[in-house]
Amino acid sequence: MFINEAVRINSANHLEIGGCDCVDLAKEFGTPLYVMDEGLIRKNCRIFRNAIDEYLNGNGLVLYASKAFSSMAMYRILHQEGLGIDVVSGGELYTALKAGFPMERVYFHGNNKTVSELAMAIDNNVGRIVVDNMQELCNINKIAAGKNKTVSVSFRIKPGVEAHTYEFCKTGQTDSKFGIDLEDAFEIFEEASLMKNIRITGIHCHIGSQILSLEPYKLATETMLEFAVLLKDKLGVEIQELNVGGGFGIKYVSEDVQIDFHKYIEAISETVKSFCSQNGIKVPFILLEPGRSIVGAAGITLYTVGNIKEIKGIRKYVSVDGGMTDNPRYALYGAKYDGAVANRADAPKVEKVTIAGKCCESGDLIGKDMLMPKIEVGDILAIFATGAYNYSMSSNYNRIPRPAVVLARDGKARVIVKREDYNDIIRNDIIPGDL
Numbered sequence: 001m002f003i004n005e006a007v008r009i010n011s012a013n014h015l016e017i018g019g020c021d022c023v024d025l026a027k028e029f030g031t032p033l034y035v036m037d038e039g040l041i042r043k044n045c046r047i048f049r050n051a052i053d054e055y056l057n058g059n060g061l062v063l064y065a066s067k068a069f070s071s072m073a074m075y076r077i078l079h080q081e082g083l084g085i086d087v088v089s090g091g092e093l094y095t096a097l098k099a100g101f102p103m104e105r106v107y108f109h110g111n112n113k114t115v116s117e118l119a120m121a122i123d124n125n126v127g128r129i130v131v132d133n134m135q136e137l138c139n140i141n142k143i144a145a146g147k148n149k150t151v152s153v154s155f156r157i158k159p160g161v162e163a164h165t166y167e168f169c170k171t172g173q174t175d176s177k178f179g180i181d182l183e184d185a186f187e188i189f190e191e192a193s194l195m196k197n198i199r200i201t202g203i204h205c206h207i208g209s210q211i212l213s214l215e216p217y218k219l220a221t222e223t224m225l226e227f228a229v230l231l232k233d234k235l236g237v238e239i240q241e242l243n244v245g246g247g248f249g250i251k252y253v254s255e256d257v258q259i260d261f262h263k264y265i266e267a268i269s270e271t272v273k274s275f276c277s278q279n280g281i282k283v284p285f286i287l288l289e290p291g292r293s294i295v296g297a298a299g300i301t302l303y304t305v306g307n308i309k310e311i312k313g314i315r316k317y318v319s320v321d322g323g324m325t326d327n328p329r330y331a332l333y334g335a336k337y338d339g340a341v342a343n344r345a346d347a348p349k350v351e352k353v354t355i356a357g358k359c360c361e362s363g364d365l366i367g368k369d370m371l372m373p374k375i376e377v378g379d380i381l382a383i384f385a386t387g388a389y390n391y392s393m394s395s396n397y398n399r400i401p402r403p404a405v406v407l408a409r410d411g412k413a414r415v416i417v418k419r420e421d422y423n424d425i426i427r428n429d430i431i432p433g434d435l
Helices: 022-029 038-056 072-080 090-098 115-123 134-146 182-193 215-235 261-279 329-333
Strands: 007-009 015-017 033-037 060-065 084-087 106-108 128-131 151-158 198-204 241-243 285-288 299-311 315-320 339-341 351-356 365-372 380-383 404-409 412-417
Touching (some): 022 299, 022 404, 033 038, 033 412, 038 072, 038 404, 072 084, 072 090, 090 106, 115 128, 115 134, 128 134, 128 198, 134 198, 182 198, 198 215, 198 285, 215 241, 261 285
Parallel strands (some): 033 404, 060 285, 128 151, 241 285, 315 351
Antiparallel strands (some): 351 365, 404 412
16 A cells, blocks of 8 residues: 555554554654664665675675764664665764774765864774865875874765756766866876875765666766776776765655665676676775665654645645654755555545645645645654655754654664753853853
8 A cells, every 4th residue: 555665554554664553653752753664774784785795796895875864773783784884974973983883894975074074084993085085185194194094095086977866966977066077086096196194995986866777877887997997007006996876766656666776786786797897807896875775765754733724726734743854855855755644544545735844934845735645633644755864854943853763673662862852952052141
């Protein structure tokens, strides 16, 4: 009945996730509430890990993209499942450190890493720093020299490939704030090869997010390998690692045609093996960065319905107790979602409604003209596929506390991120003494 594999209908006609009744979860933990299906997260981790073994004979590593959803419990699961992680800030790195995640499996990304963040990464011996620009390379070399260390780096290259996705989710094209243009890349590799505290290990690209096609990955992979051949021929620099990024799409609504996740690795593997065979080069160690595809469908958000307002002949608004503070993706991208009434899970979808948040913004919507069951005040509304880029992009706009995150498995739910309260909102406020 549902497009989302994390949920089912139980004998009480309630929505269920991870063996937990969503109505009971709402009563116990309150709403809004993020709920993550631990079993599905682990299943998705293993799909990617097993695909590396099958198609690349284990010659690769899956790096979870932390920006999708980061918490100490999430890092603990990833460690147990044998994945690495990519981090893009000191905060994500600090979270991984506190969770006891092995630093050799951490890759540090970002287009403007601060000197203090770089020092933190070098002090803690992260596996790789992915260099975004020349200034950053110089900063890394200087910091490493001061600490008498040699730092292994990879370089983010823009392959010039534009994936068909949201405008603000395209990152591989030439006009992007991320990475180094192909035409300028030789210069930075020449400089890096002369730096005593830099060890060149690999190249990296990322072409975008929520991509539902294999062709952009094949093209980007081939472009990067062509560049690797040029590096070897012209500079004598041999690339050991190729990171092809992430962005593998998931099914948010029925019209999304999701590709089985292992197919991405199969397509990339075939491209790599064919190219390397034809050009007489060694197959590099392959890295991938799935984020959304591991946690997106594994998460749902539960809301309590408040006011219902019908503007005759125009639109019916159903207001919930959350909104753009816990899910900004509609406001940012016009993102689409599917959902259900958790307390009447088999109710047929009979009317179009617009799900409105409680923020003081006209654009604060969860979804516009969504086909939903008949909704009543007090219903528990479930929005599917909110495990990625929802909690991680949440805010305190209008001084609204962030929801809790619970992890559900085998009928047991455990809090992994506590709900904020009003004291958390004012925790860093200071009234100067002269006021």
